[in-house]
Amino acid sequence: MVLPAFLTRTVRLLLGRADRPLHTQAAVVATLVLGVTMLLGSYAAVAAERGAPSANLTSYPKALWWSVETATTVGYGDFYPVTLWGRLIACVVMFVGITAYGMITAAIAAWFVGREQKRQHRLTQAAHDRLLGGERRLSADAEALYARFDRLEGMIASRGGRHGGGDDLTRGYGEPRPGEQS
Amino acid sequence: MVLPAFLTRTVRLLLGRADRPLHTQAAVVATLVLGVTMLLGSYAAVAAERGAPSANLTSYPKALWWSVETATTVGYGDFYPVTLWGRLIACVVMFVGITAYGMITAAIAAWFVGREQKRQHRLTQAAHDRLLGGERRLSADAEALYARFDRLEGMIASRGGRHGGGDDLTRGYGEPRPGEQS
Amino acid sequence: MVLPAFLTRTVRLLLGRADRPLHTQAAVVATLVLGVTMLLGSYAAVAAERGAPSANLTSYPKALWWSVETATTVGYGDFYPVTLWGRLIACVVMFVGITAYGMITAAIAAWFVGREQKRQHRLTQAAHDRLLGGERRLSADAEALYARFDRLEGMIASRGGRHGGGDDLTRGYGEPRPGEQS
Amino acid sequence: MVLPAFLTRTVRLLLGRADRPLHTQAAVVATLVLGVTMLLGSYAAVAAERGAPSANLTSYPKALWWSVETATTVGYGDFYPVTLWGRLIACVVMFVGITAYGMITAAIAAWFVGREQKRQHRLTQAAHDRLLGGERRLSADAEALYARFDRLEGMIASRGGRHGGGDDLTRGYGEPRPGEQS
Numbered sequence: 001m002v003l004p005a006f007l008t009r010t011v012r013l014l015l016g017r018a019d020r021p022l023h024t025q026a027a028v029v030a031t032l033v034l035g036v037t038m039l040l041g042s043y044a045a046v047a048a049e050r051g052a053p054s055a056n057l058t059s060y061p062k063a064l065w066w067s068v069e070t071a072t073t074v075g076y077g078d079f080y081p082v083t084l085w086g087r088l089i090a091c092v093v094m095f096v097g098i099t100a101y102g103m104i105t106a107a108i109a110a111w112f113v114g115r116e117q118k119r120q121h122r123l124t125q126a127a128h129d130r131l132l133g134g135e136r137r138l139s140a141d142a143e144a145l146y147a148r149f150d151r152l153e154g155m156i157a158s159r160g161g162r163h164g165g166g167d168d169l170t171r172g173y174g175e176p177r178p179g180e181q182s
Numbered sequence: 183m184v185l186p187a188f189l190t191r192t193v194r195l196l197l198g199r200a201d202r203p204l205h206t207q208a209a210v211v212a213t214l215v216l217g218v219t220m221l222l223g224s225y226a227a228v229a230a231e232r233g234a235p236s237a238n239l240t241s242y243p244k245a246l247w248w249s250v251e252t253a254t255t256v257g258y259g260d261f262y263p264v265t266l267w268g269r270l271i272a273c274v275v276m277f278v279g280i281t282a283y284g285m286i287t288a289a290i291a292a293w294f295v296g297r298e299q300k301r302q303h304r305l306t307q308a309a310h311d312r313l314l315g316g317e318r319r320l321s322a323d324a325e326a327l328y329a330r331f332d333r334l335e336g337m338i339a340s341r342g343g344r345h346g347g348g349d350d351l352t353r354g355y356g357e358p359r360p361g362e363q364s
Numbered sequence: 365m366v367l368p369a370f371l372t373r374t375v376r377l378l379l380g381r382a383d384r385p386l387h388t389q390a391a392v393v394a395t396l397v398l399g400v401t402m403l404l405g406s407y408a409a410v411a412a413e414r415g416a417p418s419a420n421l422t423s424y425p426k427a428l429w430w431s432v433e434t435a436t437t438v439g440y441g442d443f444y445p446v447t448l449w450g451r452l453i454a455c456v457v458m459f460v461g462i463t464a465y466g467m468i469t470a471a472i473a474a475w476f477v478g479r480e481q482k483r484q485h486r487l488t489q490a491a492h493d494r495l496l497g498g499e500r501r502l503s504a505d506a507e508a509l510y511a512r513f514d515r516l517e518g519m520i521a522s523r524g525g526r527h528g529g530g531d532d533l534t535r536g537y538g539e540p541r542p543g544e545q546s
Numbered sequence: 547m548v549l550p551a552f553l554t555r556t557v558r559l560l561l562g563r564a565d566r567p568l569h570t571q572a573a574v575v576a577t578l579v580l581g582v583t584m585l586l587g588s589y590a591a592v593a594a595e596r597g598a599p600s601a602n603l604t605s606y607p608k609a610l611w612w613s614v615e616t617a618t619t620v621g622y623g624d625f626y627p628v629t630l631w632g633r634l635i636a637c638v639v640m641f642v643g644i645t646a647y648g649m650i651t652a653a654i655a656a657w658f659v660g661r662e663q664k665r666q667h668r669l670t671q672a673a674h675d676r677l678l679g680g681e682r683r684l685s686a687d688a689e690a691l692y693a694r695f696d697r698l699e700g701m702i703a704s705r706g707g708r709h710g711g712g713d714d715l716t717r718g719y720g721e722p723r724p725g726e727q728s
Binding site: 243247250251254255256257258259260283286287288290291293294295297298299302305306309310312313316317319320323324326327330333334337338341 | 385386387390434437438439440441444446448451454455458459462463466467469470471473474477478481485488489492495496499500502503506507509510513516517520521
């Protein structure tokens with residue numbers, strides 16, 4: 001059958017972009033799994049119900065409609081399984097349906113929350129940038145204080161030179177500041 | 183028909199304020215789309231079902247009630263579509279109903295989470311303000327250290343002047359500190 | 365009737381503690397509103413349906429059971445309204461039921477997310493405390509540098525005194541540092 | 547009965563790893579409670595309904611199927627309770643079912659949001675690390691300024707020694723900087 005290959009390609013097409021967040025991918029996968037479950041569920045339900053005397057799920061179109069109203073938990077009651085296997089299949093369709101809708105609801109919630117978080121994250125980022133800018137200015141201040149020390153030592157050394165001697169004190173004159181410069 | 187114009191104006195009225203967050207807008211749009219889908223769905227379902235021999239969705243009031251119990255997934259089973267087109271319309275009503283309620287649930291969740299986040303963001307903001315205040319004090323300290331250097335150099339230069347010479351050392355006296363002052 | 369007074373007191377008792385977060389309060393209110401809606405809805409449904417010829421919602425116990433299966437969207441179809449007013453009441457019960465369960469789901473989600481956020485907020489808080497501690501140490505460093513300037517100026521002034529004069533240079537000796545100390 | 551012991555051990559096995567977040571634990575507990583409620587509910591429903599004349603929940607397999615379609619809120623209407631006790635049991639099954647699915651939806655939402663938060667938390671952490679690194683560099687700058695003061699005082703003291711006296715000025719020479727070093 002060509003169906004699995006088609007599905008694989010569809011999944012690849014939909015999930016191929018790695019920049020999509022997890023919840024978008026999960027919602028897409030949940031929708032695909034739900035669709036496949038409804039299709040296979042209706043097929044399996046007819047196979048399971050066909051032999052039962054009081055069965056009402058006897059044709060594929062009816063069974064597909066039944067699987068939709070089961071997965072969405074509407075459950076009109078116009079069609080329902082009466083055999084053990086039909087009911088087990090119905091349980092799977094219900095479970096997949098509810099989980100898929102729960103996952104889509106959760107994905108929408110994560111999308112809403114994520115947008116709000118991104119906005120607040122930008123504010124935090126701006127605050128961090130301001131703090132880093134302040135640190136950079138302080139670092140420049142410290143560097144300038146080194147230069148002032150250099151000049152002050154130069155002044156004292158040169159005045160000492162006029163008074164005489166003091167060569168050993170010029171050791172370390174123009175000494176580099178510690179660490180790397182930002 | 184005047185309905186689309188009325189809807190456009192209602193949507194504009196409800197979404198006009200740009201300061202509303204995305205999830206509030208999405209919940210409002212979902213509610214409106216759900217309402218329109220239930221109205222159009224009941225109208226279309228009657229049109230689809232009218233000719234079918236075993237149809238029970240035969241009047242507009244019944245069909246509107248049916249679309250409500252379908253969209254909310256209650257599905258008593260007192261009314262249900264029996265034709266292919268009626269069932270396709272029912273699928274749309276179910277899908278829109280579940281998605282709308284999922285979106286409203288997600289919007290409420292985002293609202294709850296957002297309130298909690300705003301409170302914590304204020305705490306982070308306060309911490310950032312304290313840190314920025316500390317940096318500003320350190321910056322003022324650095325500026326004052328420059329002034330001390332200026333005075334120290336002035337002291338040495340003037341004492342040097344008494345001892346004689348040293349004019350070239352007063353170059354850069356009162357030099358401004360690097361960068362702009364916050 | 366004593367019911368409103370009782371409800372008011374129950375609401376006050378449940379919401380009285382102001383330290384409860386919004387989503388807990390909303391979940392409690394949603395549960396209470398749902399309970400009241402199911403009680404009043406069953407009462408009103410019987411009143412609306414009583415006169416209809418094909419009505420099945422004819423007694424209060426049956427109507428209460430019906431309002432429960434309507435609010436939870438189970439909708440077996442054993443009981444359902446057949447009159448316009450009965451169906452309008454059913455719409456209200458469905459709407460309140462779905463919204464209440466959506467709000468409870470959203471509240472649980474906000475509770476889960478909030479716990480995770482609190483843990484991460486503590487980590488951010490710890491980082492801010494470390495940063496503030498670093499600023500405090502830098503501030504102490506700046507203060508100590510002032511003291512060194514004071515001593516250095518004292519040294520130069522006293523040596524100047526031995527050489528003679530320089531009284532005007534001791535102006536500002538022991539000058540306080542700018543701003544308040546943290 | 548060995549069932550409670552088995553359940554206790556299953557719960558311990560599933561929840562034993564303390565590093566699982568709260569929402570994962572809650573989803574697992576909700577699933578277990580839902581399973582137990584469906585089993586006990588079907589058992590209790592048969593016991594309650596058995597004597598009623600119009601009862602349709604008369605065998606355990608039927609009752610188990612009914613409890614599944616009740617907990618998932620599908621409610622086909624092929625089976626439903628007709629006695630007061632049967633309906634009370636149905637209310638419990640509905641309530642547990644909806645709450646369990648709500649909790650699972652909330653847990654998925656918290657998982658999605660938590661992943662997004664962890665990514666943003668890493669960015670905040672990186673910003674804090676950069677800020678701490680800047681503070682550490684500033685601290686090293688301050689330490690180096692102390693060393694410059696020491697040398698400057700040494701220069702002045704030694705030049706003072708050539709001019710004469712000044713021993714008392716070397717008090718505090720090489721004084722340690724305040725606070726602990728980071």
